Amino acid sequence: xxxxxxxxxxxxxxxxxxxxxxxxxxxxxxxxxxxxxxxxxxxxxxxxxxxxxxxxxxxxxxxxxxxxxxxxxxxxxxxxxxxxxxxxxxxxxxxxxxxxxxxxxxxxxxxxxxxxxxxxxxxxxxxxxxxxxxxxxxxxxxxxxxxxxxxxxxxxxxxxxxxxxxxxxxxxxxxxxxxxxxxxxxxxxxxxxxxxxxxxxxxxxxxxxxxxxxxxxxxxxxxxxxxxxxxxxxxxxxxxxxxxxxxxxxxxxxxxxxxxxxxxxxxxxxxxxxxxxxxxxxxxxxxxxxxxxxxxxxxxxxxxxxxxxxxxxxxxxxxxxxxxxxxxxxxxxxxxxxxxxxxxxxxxxxxxxxxxxxxxxxxxxxxxxxxxxxxxxxxxxxxxxxxxxxxxxxxxxxxxxxxxxxxxxxxxxxxxxxxxxxxxxxxxxxxxxxxxxx
Amino acid sequence: xxxxxxxxxxxxxxxxxxxxxxxxxxxxxxxxxxxxxxxxxxxxxxxxxxxxxxxxxxxxxxxxxxxxxxxxxxxxxxxxxxxxxxxxxxxxxxxxxxxxxxxxxxxxxxxxxxxxxxxxxxxxxxxxxxxxxxxxxxxxxxxxxxxxxxxxxxxxxxxxxxxxxxxxxxxxxx
Numbered sequence: 001x002x003x004x005x006x007x008x009x010x011x012x013x014x015x016x017x018x019x020x021x022x023x024x025x026x027x028x029x030x031x032x033x034x035x036x037x038x039x040x041x042x043x044x045x046x047x048x049x050x051x052x053x054x055x056x057x058x059x060x061x062x063x064x065x066x067x068x069x070x071x072x073x074x075x076x077x078x079x080x081x082x083x084x085x086x087x088x089x090x091x092x093x094x095x096x097x098x099x100x101x102x103x104x105x106x107x108x109x110x111x112x113x114x115x116x117x118x119x120x121x122x123x124x125x126x127x128x129x130x131x132x133x134x135x136x137x138x139x140x141x142x143x144x145x146x147x148x149x150x151x152x153x154x155x156x157x158x159x160x161x162x163x164x165x166x167x168x169x170x171x172x173x174x175x176x177x178x179x180x181x182x183x184x185x186x187x188x189x190x191x192x193x194x195x196x197x198x199x200x201x202x203x204x205x206x207x208x209x210x211x212x213x214x215x216x217x218x219x220x221x222x223x224x225x226x227x228x229x230x231x232x233x234x235x236x237x238x239x240x241x242x243x244x245x246x247x248x249x250x251x252x253x254x255x256x257x258x259x260x261x262x263x264x265x266x267x268x269x270x271x272x273x274x275x276x277x278x279x280x281x282x283x284x285x286x287x288x289x290x291x292x293x294x295x296x297x298x299x300x301x302x303x304x305x306x307x308x309x310x311x312x313x314x315x316x317x318x319x320x321x322x323x324x325x326x327x328x329x330x331x332x333x334x335x336x337x338x339x340x341x342x343x344x345x346x347x348x349x350x351x352x353x354x355x356x357x358x359x360x361x362x363x364x365x366x367x368x369x370x371x372x373x374x375x376x377x378x379x380x381x382x383x384x385x386x387x388x389x390x391x392x393x394x395x396x397x398x399x400x401x402x403x404x405x406x407x408x409x410x411x412x413x414x415x416x417x418x419x420x421x422x423x424x425x426x427x428x429x430x431x432x433x434x435x436x437x438x
Numbered sequence: 439x440x441x442x443x444x445x446x447x448x449x450x451x452x453x454x455x456x457x458x459x460x461x462x463x464x465x466x467x468x469x470x471x472x473x474x475x476x477x478x479x480x481x482x483x484x485x486x487x488x489x490x491x492x493x494x495x496x497x498x499x500x501x502x503x504x505x506x507x508x509x510x511x512x513x514x515x516x517x518x519x520x521x522x523x524x525x526x527x528x529x530x531x532x533x534x535x536x537x538x539x540x541x542x543x544x545x546x547x548x549x550x551x552x553x554x555x556x557x558x559x560x561x562x563x564x565x566x567x568x569x570x571x572x573x574x575x576x577x578x579x580x581x582x583x584x585x586x587x588x589x590x591x592x593x594x595x596x597x598x599x600x601x602x603x604x605x606x607x608x609x610x611x612x
Contacts, residue, residue: 017597027588030601037599062475063482064586072589080591091592258470265472267552269578272591 019086019202024300027081041293042074061257061265061277071276075289079296083222083232086201086299087214090237091272093279094230094292098197098217099129100285101231102164105193105215107283108249108274109162112138117160119146120407123170124397126195127404130164145407149180156188161246163190167206168198168347170382171392171409171416172355173330175342182210189244197221198354198382202306203347207236213271218291220383221353223298224305228291233275237268250274305385305421310350312427313419319428320357325365325435327358327413353419354382356392356409363412365438366391370415372434375426382418387427390416443555443573447596450579453547453569457518458486460576461510461543463532464523465489467501473523476551476577477502483580487521488513510535516544521576523551533559537566551575 017025028039047066049055057063066072076094084092095101110116118130120143130141144155146165156163163185165176178194185192194206197217206214216222218230241250241263250270253259256278262270280286310333317331332343333351343351359365369389370378376389380396390396397410405411419427460480465487466473477487481502490513494506507513510520510532520536522529529550536545548563550556552575560570581587582594 017595021597025597025599026593029585029596029598032585032601032604035601057478057482060469062478064581064589066589072591074589077589077591081588081593084591084593085595089593091590093591260470265475267575267578269590269592276591 020303022085023082023202023302026085027078028296039075039078039293039296041289042069043289044073045069061260061273069289070284070286071280073286073289073292075296076287076292079218079287079292079299080232082296082299083201083216083218084234086302087196087234088201088205088207088236089214089234090268092232092234093272093275094218094232094287095280096231096285096287097229098195098215098219098231099125100283101215101217101233102126102129102195103283103285104275104279105213105233106134106139106162107279108271109191109247110139111249113140115140115142115158115160116162116164117142117144117152117155118164119144119166119169119176120404121146121169121174121176121409122164122166123195123197124392124400124405124408124410126164127408128399132399143407146176146181149184152181152184153188156184156190160188161190162193164193164195166195166198167204168332168352168354169409170198170354171396171414172198172352173332173337173339174409175332175339175346175351177342178204178206178209178211178346182212185212186210189246191239198352199347200302200306202303203310203349203352207238209346212236212239217383218287218295218298219381221298221306221309222302222383223291223295224301224383224385225294225298226381226384226386227294230287230291230295235271235275237271239271241270249278254278306350306353308421309353309419312421312424313353313355313417314351315424316417316419316427316431317355317357320431323432323435325360325438327360329355329357330409331355354416355419356414356416358411358413359415359435359438361413361438363391363393366413366415367394368438369431369434372437373430374433375422375430376417376434382416384418385421387420387422388418392416445571445574447583449569450571450574451583453519453549453571454576454580454583457547459517460485460487460519460521460549461490461507461513461517461545462487462521462523463490463510464528465491465494465501465506467491467494467499467506473551474502476521476523476575479577480580483584488517510539510543513543515542518544519547519549520545521549521551522554524554526550526554526556529554529556530559530562533563537563537568540566540568547571549574549576552578 080092191212193213194211214234216232251263332339392410489501492508495508550572555572
């Protein structure tokens with residue numbers, strides 16, 4: 001190596017960089033052309049080719065690079081690398097929303113007429129997507145109580161190719177036993193897909209417990225300010241598609257790429273290459289560069305924000321526990337929670353900031369508490385710097401049957417909170433006056 | 439990727455910066471094969487890649503503009519790296535050939551592709567003073583360390599706040 005060798009790749013500690021360092025730096029060095037230190041917003045639809053051969057190499061997937069922002073964009077790619085790094089995954093694919101990320105996750109895995117399984121304790125929108133819209137693609141979802149391991153084993157034995165769960169389940173307070181479930185999916189040759197939206201990689205890293213894929217709604221804590229709609233699917237890179245033979249989309253020749261076999265050609269990069277080159281190409285639900293930029297800004301402060309979200313949330317949950325108008329509080333950080341042990345195992349940095357409580361007086365009382373709040377915002381989102389409140393039975397989980405709502409922890413008396421970063425005493429005062437007026 | 443094989447970024451970077459010419463054993467003339475993908479990419483990055491493929495050599499074929507050779511013996515010196523794009527079982531014979539021809543050809547590195555691993559071959563090569571990398575793809579490693587892998591959404595593991603001057607001529611090594 002000569003002294004004037006200037007284009008030198010970095011060779012620091014690599015994977016040993018700490019979480020907080022990676023949440024700021026992963027994927028994002030100075031811009032090679034301008035030196036811009038913050039990631040530029042590459043607001044462009046398409047990218048120039050050097051020459052015809054370069055264009056051919058890109059279209060053939062023979063080289064790394066950009067063609068068209070539906071398939072990939074440098075700002076979005078920076079966020080993808082950042083999320084992959086924070087989750088400890090091989091690669092990530094960002095999408096226009098968390099729901100789009102879920103479609104992208106299943107797209108290479110499930111052929112028409114095939115089945116997957118999902119926990120009954122899911123965000124209501126996911127239940128609706130899996131039970132109402134996926135059947136139009138002839139993808140069949142079996143919902144299963146994932147706390148009943150023999151039921152999970154049975155549904156996997158009946159041919160479910162993947163199991164979808166939330167690490168910390170929406171609307172709140174439920175922690176999933178990822179290690180037990182990944183043992184079952186591995187034995188069955190199926191994938192464990194974990195929605196890690198509520199936990200974020202700061203609180204829980206599902207790949208460390210055997211998950212194969214992770215999905216995120218980047219709309220929530222990753223971006224953190226209620227500014228964007230976005231999603232991501234992250235691949236662990238550990239599932240051996242070629243050896244499995246159950247996932248022909250990844251292991252068999254792909255006609256649209258001249259008979260290329262993704263798993264043979266790209267090894268542990270196969271899933272993520274496929275998600276861009278086939279998934280985003282044909283489903284088209286790509287993330288906008290501006291949304292990637294705002295999410296990158298959010299990830300830079302993820303650990304700091306999650307610490308405060310969790311601390312505020314536990315303080316509010318403890319206060320609610322003693323309130324005469326409150327029947328119960330479902331927060332995995334409370335000593336009385338049946339999920340306390342699982343929370344200590346899977347969420348050692350805190351049990352999250354989204355949880356539910358039951359108001360005495362049922363549906364009507366639940367609706368009134370929400371309407372009487374002054375500081376809490378009444379809206380259908382979570383993971384904002386602002387504290388949010390909603391009555392799931394009349395909103396987010398409205399499309400479900402009574403039975404589905406009960407299974408999801410969204411019964412008539414349930415109020416969901418997403419605790420923000422405000423002064424915690426103000427949050428308590430606001431809930432106090434709302435409960436008094438309800 | 440096998441988790442018990444660890445190669446530092448500095449080691450891989452050093453190899454990819456030092457090496458000019460690669461003998462790729464198992465390079466395929468079929469442009470859809472992974473070896474052809476890797477060969478083309480490495481050529482674009484400024485490496486000379488000489489394909490070793492007896493069948494292609496017997497037919498007098500060239501692969502991506504380079505004449506195919508029947509064996510390592512027929513590769514013109516100097517060649518710093520032997521890239522084994524064959525099954526793990528074949529790696530021992532190829533490695534022994536590389537050790538035998540080491541001084542004559544200038545071989546310095548035996549690199550076994552992603553999915554290729556032969557611990558016996560590695561031990562013999564290392565004992566003979568060759569550097570050995572197993573179960574890695576030089577294309578992926580080059581992309582990872584020179585900032586291209588992240589374009590595909592992959593975690594490169596590389597973090598740096600330095601803004602390097604562009605290399606003269608824009609190439610790998612100036």
